[in-house]
Amino acid sequence: MLDPRGPRFAAALTTVVVLLALTFSSGWLMLAQAVVFGLTAFSVRLGPYGLLYRWLVAPRLSPPADLEPAAPVRFAQTVGLVFATVSAIGYFTGLPVLGIVAASFALAAAFLNAAFGLCLGCEVYLAYRRLVGRPLTARVPASR
Amino acid sequence: MGLTGLFAGAAVLVAALGFGLFHRSRAGKLVAARVVFDFASLGVRPGRVTLLQFSSAFCAPCRAVRVRCASLASSSDVDHVEVDAESHLDAVRSLNVWKTPTLFIIDASGNVAGRIQGVPTLEQLRSAIGVVHA
Numbered sequence: 001m002l003d004p005r006g007p008r009f010a011a012a013l014t015t016v017v018v019l020l021a022l023t024f025s026s027g028w029l030m031l032a033q034a035v036v037f038g039l040t041a042f043s044v045r046l047g048p049y050g051l052l053y054r055w056l057v058a059p060r061l062s063p064p065a066d067l068e069p070a071a072p073v074r075f076a077q078t079v080g081l082v083f084a085t086v087s088a089i090g091y092f093t094g095l096p097v098l099g100i101v102a103a104s105f106a107l108a109a110a111f112l113n114a115a116f117g118l119c120l121g122c123e124v125y126l127a128y129r130r131l132v133g134r135p136l137t138a139r140v141p142a143s144r
Numbered sequence: 145m146g147l148t149g150l151f152a153g154a155a156v157l158v159a160a161l162g163f164g165l166f167h168r169s170r171a172g173k174l175v176a177a178r179v180v181f182d183f184a185s186l187g188v189r190p191g192r193v194t195l196l197q198f199s200s201a202f203c204a205p206c207r208a209v210r211v212r213c214a215s216l217a218s219s220s221d222v223d224h225v226e227v228d229a230e231s232h233l234d235a236v237r238s239l240n241v242w243k244t245p246t247l248f249i250i251d252a253s254g255n256v257a258g259r260i261q262g263v264p265t266l267e268q269l270r271s272a273i274g275v276v277h278a
Contacts, residue, residue: 071201104153125200126242
């Protein structure tokens with residue numbers, strides 16, 4: 001279980017990093033962001049932005065009023081990992097349009113999460129399942 | 145590419161801001177819905193006012209809705225039924241559910257009194273139930 005303000009803080013940092021990557025057409029920044037996504041998807045506790053939040057921000061705030069589960073965050077970070085990786089590949093292989101488009105999706109998702117707490121997975125996951133009719137291969141909570 | 149990336153980023157932020165504001169303005173509000181559906185197949189008890197919640201696995205707000213509905217159900221005369229949307233795709237299609245969490249307010253005769261997208265406040269939930277009881 002997580003302090004929900006941690007992922008919001010991480011999303012704000014992600015927004016800034018991706019915006020910088022877009023501004024400077026930087027494959028290296030997108031690659032760094034992809035590593036951050038990957039680490040956080042692997043274990044939310046290992047997420048670099050989450051560590052920053054726990055070390056620098058959380059001690060200055062009151063304890064969280066409620067906690068949120070880690071699974072949705074890991075899912076979102078996995079989706080972010082895909083977009084950031086595609087974007088980095090685009091920049092590195094001389095396909096800057098691919099880099100820009102993929103980074104734009106990551107930017108929209110991160111900004112919506114940071115500014116509104118909006119869960120893009122909640123918006124699109126069921127629509128995906130309706131249209132495709134097939135489950136995503138992913139880890140789901142066993143207690144259902 | 146020069147400024148293309150910066151322009152793309154700015155355009156994405158403006159579009160996302162618009163979407164976010166629109167989304168926030170609709171969240172938690174009771175919307176009229178006219179559907180005929182056999183809710184008993186989803187575990188809704190006849191003769192009971194029911195909050196029927198569609199959730200999905202990677203949905204943090206679904207948890208918030210669950211907590212709120214459960215607390216309301218324990219303190220008043222309504223049922224809370226939560227179903228996993230992706231294992232009930234037929235119901236999801238019939239009821240035109242596209243996102244989670246989606247909440248249906250069902251009256252004692254099994255008719256839909258309305259639906260709520262996103263996380264309603266306890267106040268919004270109470271007034272939605274008030275519509276049914278009135």
